[in-house]
Amino acid sequence: MANLTTNLNTENHPFNEKLILKNPVMPASGTFGYGVEYAEYFKLEKLGAVVVKGIAPFASHGNPTPRVAEVTSGMLNAIGLQGPGIDKFLKGEEYLPFLKQQNCPIIVNIWGKTVEDYVEVAERLNEEADALTAIEINISCPNVKEGGVAFGTDEKLAYTVISKVRAATNIPLITKLSPNVTKIAPFAQVAEDAGSNMISLINTIPGMAIDIKTRKPKIANLTGGLSGPAIKPIAVRMVNEAYNAVKIPIIGMGGIMTGDDAIEFFLAGASAIGVGTAIFADPMAPINIIDGIDKFLDSEGFGNISDIIGQMGK
Amino acid sequence: MANLTTNLNTENHPFNEKLILKNPVMPASGTFGYGVEYAEYFKLEKLGAVVVKGIAPFASHGNPTPRVAEVTSGMLNAIGLQGPGIDKFLKGEEYLPFLKQQNCPIIVNIWGKTVEDYVEVAERLNEEADALTAIEINISCPNVKEGGVAFGTDEKLAYTVISKVRAATNIPLITKLSPNVTKIAPFAQVAEDAGSNMISLINTIPGMAIDIKTRKPKIANLTGGLSGPAIKPIAVRMVNEAYNAVKIPIIGMGGIMTGDDAIEFFLAGASAIGVGTAIFADPMAPINIIDGIDKFLDSEGFGNISDIIGQMGK
């Protein structure tokens, strides 16, 4: 048994007990609902943290259907951030109140159509600051017209939204970056400069699939975000580029299916990892990945997960 | 038997007999060598055109090895444009002189480290203008430090290199675009504005893979370009975005393995398609894809390939 304890604090930020996780594995936002949906399959406390689907100040329908399509070694989705809105999230039985009883660190992914929306959700989350480990600012959803990826592909907008959210809350912040840029490093730096305590990447990559019989797009929204093993090499590359650009911890994700996949991300520079599409293939994926990481560390003679972070040789 | 004749002329450019191909299928540059390597497997004249690997004014070693790595449903490569240089290409037995005897349209992919390099190759190719169907300007190779992708991710540089090559030759031009940009449409427009007669996309997407046992990158160059089925949804999306932005014909590529895959690209707006990585899986892939396109058109009752180009419904 290697030591999987994951410390997501950085020197230049105030030390926060809550940012020490028992392991570096968490679901990727949007693939794990609000936690309750998978609680039948394993105890949520086994996870490094639970990350919930994007929360806005308002309830939202999301996009028309079909919203998902399977593609080779991956999937496209354009859910479009259907969600209950902050009020229901804070009070509704199956949302935060349920999670608070699970003895598991909670990370809330947030989004909005305007900068003010982001600030509003962050402020409302202050009501539950004690219960929350971090807020993940989603500036990279490719599936909503307003907000989302518009913020994630423009350095100035990204700086504005992150720094305003920073001003609105003391809860640790994660900025979720968009892969849909020529260079990821400047965006990682913007997040660091604007006061984000961590970054997470990658979100999905815009893609399209066409049903050749009906000649219609397989996603009603026309395009959807590509996720799954297909994008892993792109994600590993971006994590490594970000790692070389910033000092804040990185939560890496994109196509992680196994413990071995996760190890690639750690070597590239991730301090923790997110498991998304793999959960649809197997709800036990996060647990199997924790085991797989542990086995790898043991068999290669590493005592701590921190021993391999960023340790890619030449 | 549907009519696969592919007309790559556009109204606002002088009509060119040579741009009428017998079918819309060609190998993607760099995956078919100089044609001679596959001539044992099928007659090259069966192809819509042959596209050769990137030619520079100079011979070049390319990158150190390992240069390729297999990943889920795809591969990474960082060949780094090893090549004989323009002199040898024009005169060497196994290069252009061989191809000229194959009764097949010839497209020469070119690259350079500077704008002058591009212009120089284009000028040298004028010597063989009669033998050539088109020049494909590669401004999107992710694997060479100078030139390559630097031109393909900066609109001004792209405009400069394309317009200077345009001034240097009357041979029809294809500009090969980089997928490594936030929006592809502006680059498609730049190519059109700078006088390119066609565009081709996508080139490979930068990615990384790490050998977790040795903890070294699987590609000596650290990153390599991702190709194969994994990138198909991204390619289809970009072809469609480009189709909505320009009037010049599009040669679509990225992960095409079957005739059905090709049909997706036609529906998205491609007038012709390139077959790359699939050739490594099966040298007969281009021929099987031609057959597959024909079968689809027949079974769905289309008489001409042109009937389906851009005909994606809502």
Place this chain on the structure above:
Amino acid sequence: MSVRQNGEIINNNLLYNDYYKVDFYAPEITKNAKAGQFIHLKIAKLEDRILRRPFSICNVSNDGTLTILYKVVGKGTEHLSKLKKCDVCDIMGPLGNPYSPPLDDEIPVVIAGGYGAASTYLLLHNSQQKGYLLLGGRSKDDLILVDEYKKTGSTVLTSTNDGSYGHKGLVTELIPDVLAKNKGKKLRFYACGPMGMLMAVGQQLLKEGFDAELSLDHLMCCGVGACFACVIKVKANNEDGWRYARTCSEGPIFKASEVYYG
């Protein structure tokens, strides 16, 4: 209580044209399964397709046998049809909400189309009250489980679009007759089949003053309510008058009166 378990294939055979039947040994799942629920299947050895496929639970038995009926429509089902005895698939289930069985004084009327008939078999099989199965399809080849349904003691009426078997026309055209024959009796309606058919059935019955339990399957991804891929519109007390409900976890059974026909 739904679980994930490995289910070994006991047998996997072509049943009719394009329709196959597969039996898994999956006792953890069968022990809780109810009519109308579904399983979410990871098709073994289908390596470049990573998502699961949902299938209605067609039958279960005390010895742990879980039966599903499937139609080969794409890469996954084609691959499934080639798996053999002893191959093992990873199965999640039972998922979703079951049909509510008919009350003691109710006559069950099931309207089914295509593979929808797989979803309702257990309902009539387990029902004390004999009732009706109205089974529709494009042609004879789409009418599955006719003999099995007859054995449940319920009356089987069939229709095909091309008239190759039973009434020529839509399955909804069989409803008036059943209503006429059962005037004054308490009927309880269930339906499963293609979306178009379900919408027609729901609206027709609502007009006649009946409600119905519709099994609305939709393209699924997680199968447990986490991803919001599988939603359909149901009536809601909000500005729009509707909200998107997840067919996997809030369904797949919805009341015809709940559905938003907009």
Place this chain on the structure above:
Amino acid sequence: MSVRQNGEIINNNLLYNDYYKVDFYAPEITKNAKAGQFIHLKIAKLEDRILRRPFSICNVSNDGTLTILYKVVGKGTEHLSKLKKCDVCDIMGPLGNPYSPPLDDEIPVVIAGGYGAASTYLLLHNSQQKGYLLLGGRSKDDLILVDEYKKTGSTVLTSTNDGSYGHKGLVTELIPDVLAKNKGKKLRFYACGPMGMLMAVGQQLLKEGFDAELSLDHLMCCGVGACFACVIKVKANNEDGWRYARTCSEGPIFKASEVYYG
């Protein structure tokens, strides 16, 4: 002349620890195959890995049987080891240049390591002149085909790093003895094995005044010279003194004197 053909598996068995032998029926390929050439194999049903794998042609027979020996090292070879009689793989071959057979007055000396021994078997098997096989490995388990080589009539000398079989040490340490015993005779050297071993063999022999044919395999992609994935440095008349040559089409056999040791 190389072709692409479907090869049906005749049998596929574990031979030694981790080493398997597979026989394909592939008459179009066997009819042109020569010692030192290789095939490029698309492993059937390995859907999420799309590239081919190169394997040395170990043996061919007149009835169209193509034999390869392979070590399970990763996903592809593991998958291959699970294929069964009657499974069909798509094969390209024969590819690459063969060894040049020893002349009538030459004694062949083959130095092989690991699965390299598969590449040189046909050479000694077909050779009129009996010679030597110097076979090295990390331990006993890596020494393959010892009995088969003995049957060719050539002398088999072995070494293992751990001393578990034959000489304890490197295979190159067996060379001086052979040279000593054959003073004045014409020797022709061949070698196939891991890159490190080949570089050592090449340099040692060049120093002794001999050349050798080295089979330099490298990670391959197209297998036919089209992609430039598989290159190694060979001496060249240019500024740098070397160029990258494609092991698939310009090799896999290179003269030790051609290789650039830089």
